[in-house]
Amino acid sequence: MPMRLRDGKENEEAAYNLPATVDPIADLDQAIADAPARIAEASSLDQLESVEGALLGKSSQVGAVRMSMGKLDPSNRPRVGAKLNEATKAIEDLLSAKRDELEAAHEERLLEDEAIDVTLEAITLPSGSLNLVQQTIDEVVDIFVGLGYKVAEGPEAELAWYNFDALNTPATHPSRWEQDTMYLDWGDPEDEVLLRTHTSPVQARWMEKNEPPVYIVVPGRCYRLDTIDATHLPVFYQIEGLAVDRDIQFGDLKGTLLHFAREFFGPQSEVRLRPHFFPFTEPSAELDVSCFNCDGGEAGCRVCGGAGWLELLGCGMVDPNVLEAVGYDPTQVSGFAFGAGPERLAMARHGINSMRHFIDNDVRFLRQF
Ligand code: DAH
Numbered sequence: 001m002p003m004r005l006r007d008g009k010e011n012e013e014a015a016y017n018l019p020a021t022v023d024p025i026a027d028l029d030q031a032i033a034d035a036p037a038r039i040a041e042a043s044s045l046d047q048l049e050s051v052e053g054a055l056l057g058k059s060s061q062v063g064a065v066r067m068s069m070g071k072l073d074p075s076n077r078p079r080v081g082a083k084l085n086e087a088t089k090a091i092e093d094l095l096s097a098k099r100d101e102l103e104a105a106h107e108e109r110l111l112e113d114e115a116i117d118v119t120l121e122a123i124t125l126p127s128g129s130l131n132l133v134q135q136t137i138d139e140v141v142d143i144f145v146g147l148g149y150k151v152a153e154g155p156e157a158e159l160a161w162y163n164f165d166a167l168n169t170p171a172t173h174p175s176r177w178e179q180d181t182m183y184l185d186w187g188d189p190e191d192e193v194l195l196r197t198h199t200s201p202v203q204a205r206w207m208e209k210n211e212p213p214v215y216i217v218v219p220g221r222c223y224r225l226d227t228i229d230a231t232h233l234p235v236f237y238q239i240e241g242l243a244v245d246r247d248i249q250f251g252d253l254k255g256t257l258l259h260f261a262r263e264f265f266g267p268q269s270e271v272r273l274r275p276h277f278f279p280f281t282e283p284s285a286e287l288d289v290s291c292f293n294c295d296g297g298e299a300g301c302r303v304c305g306g307a308g309w310l311e312l313l314g315c316g317m318v319d320p321n322v323l324e325a326v327g328y329d330p331t332q333v334s335g336f337a338f339g340a341g342p343e344r345l346a347m348a349r350h351g352i353n354s355m356r357h358f359i360d361n362d363v364r365f366l367r368q369f
Contacts, residue, residue, distance in 0.1 A: 024065045024072075024080045028087040031061040035091045039098045045106065048098055055091050062087055132350075132369040133237055133358055136342040137219045140239050143263045144217040147256070149241070152216040154202035156223070157184055160192035162201035167280040168321040175279055181225035195223035198339060199240035200280060203318075206242070207326035212333045213245040219342075230354040237342045242318070244328065244335030250283070250317060253336035257315065261289045265349060268295070272309065281316025281337055288312060293351070303351045310348040313340035 035055055042048040057063050065084055072080055130138070141151055154162075160183075169176050171189065179197035186192055202218040218240035226232040243252070254273060261269040269292060273285040288309035294301035296308030304310055315338035320330035343355050350369070357365045 024068065025083050027061045028065055028080075028083045031055065032087050032090050035094055039094050042098060042102070045099065045102050048095065048102060052095050055095070056088065062091065129366075129369075131358070131366065132346050133342050135369060136346045137237060137239060140260070140264065140340065140342065140345065141217055141219055143260055144241060146263075147215070147259070149215045149217045149243075152202055152206050152218045153220060154196075154199070154205050154218065156196055156221055157193055158196035158201050160189070160194055162204050163194060163196050163198070166204035166322065166325045167200055168319045168325070169279040173279060175277075179224060182223050196220075197224050198222050199238040200337070200339060202240060203242045203280075203337060204322070204326050207244065207323075207328060212328060212335075213243075214335065215243050215245075217241050228356060228359075230356065233343070233355050233359060236355075239340050239342060241315075241338045241340075242335060243337075244318060244323070244333050246333055248317075248334045248336055250336070253315060253317065253338070256336070257287050257313075257338065261287075261312070264345065265289055265292045268292070271312075273315075276314060276316075278314055278316055280319050280322050282319045284314065284316035286311060286313070287315055287338070289348070292349075303348070312345065312348065313338050315339070 038051050038055060039048070042051045054060055055062065058067065062084070065080065065087075069077065069081065069084070145151065163179075164170070164173075164176050181197065182195040184193045184195065186194075199218045199220045199222060202216075202220070206216055206218075207214060218238075220238060220240075221235060222238050223235055224232075226234050228234065241256075243256070254271065258269075258271045261271050268290075270290040272288050272290075274288065276284045276286045278284040289312050290296055291301060291304035291308050291310055293303035294306075294308065296304075299306045301308075315336065318335040318337050323330040323333065323335070343358055346352060346358075347355070
């Protein structure tokens with residue numbers, strides 16, 4: 001903004017501290033001569049901008065001539081004016097050539113810096129997988145679904161009545177004491193609630209609501225007041241099986257479980273039943289499968305320890321009292337049931353020596369499955 005002097009006239013020389021121009025033509029020639037070297041020094045667009053100010057701005061040589069045009073003797077104006085235009089144009093051309101050059105170099109650098117090397121190995125995130133217990137549950141359920149069984153589920157917080165009484169296990173029964181443990185509501189026998197100790201109560205729940213025939217498998221979580229050791233977890237899984245129909249016999253139980261064992265452990269598997277006791281089945285048995293590792297022949301086998309058999313699950317023929325408790329007629333229908341622990345099944349199949357591995361969350365263990 002030009003400085004306004006006291007007499008009201010604008011005095012631009014004073015405003016910009018311009019050097020008094022002696023010979024504008026010589027000054028402009030000088031400016032033209034100096035420009036290439038000055039411009040060549042600029043190595044960035046920012047630097048070029050300040051060079052432009054220094055060469056063409058108000059305090060440059062060219063600028064000084066431009067400002068003084070008005071004070072020139074009119075006879076000199078066309079000559080100086082033409083020279084001024086020539087100098088301005090020459091310098092602008094040089095600047096613009098340099099600007100193109102710097103912009104091209106800048107683009108080039110961007111391209112290099114931002115180039116993507118498609119040959120670099122990608123960062124791959126490891127993907128998780130189902131825990132072995134869940135894999136085992138899925139596999140067992142699939143085997144029974146293949147036989148036409150339905151999948152049923154029931155509550156983990158269960159009425160004591162379904163967990164015990166409906167399964168022929170009255171309050172006075174000694175076998176109830178071992179599992180008489182984690183109560184959420186205790187006292188009035190009618191509505192005592194506990195964390196279910198097995199999946200068997202779903203047998204009673206299903207039969208109450210459905211007429212025979214019944215073919216179900218029931219996977220689910222169970223709870224017992226057990227201290228963690230190699231063969232016990234306080235929170236564990238079971239898969240219950242129940243078949244109720246006309247004329248179901250013990251041979252059906254054995255044949256079904258043999259089929260299951262051969263699907264799960266391999267076609268060479270044999271099974272054997274050992275007498276046992278469960279309140280809700282009569283007769284009751286435990287099922288063993290022949291050792292798939294040594295086939296019964298190897299002393300100190302790492303899977304069966306030389307026994308030749310692996311203990312798998314509890315089973316039996318449904319006690320008539322259970323059928324009656326849910327309103328079925330035991331003279332018309334009969335059935336078998338079984339309860340297996342997927343942790344135990346997985347341990348038997350993979351030679352896992354402790355249940356603790358299932359809850360340790362050690363990826364070296366988990367990755368193997
Ligand atoms: N509920 C039994 C337990 O937790 C397992 C079991 C045994 C289930 C025999 C059954 C059965 O259905 O028939 O030990």
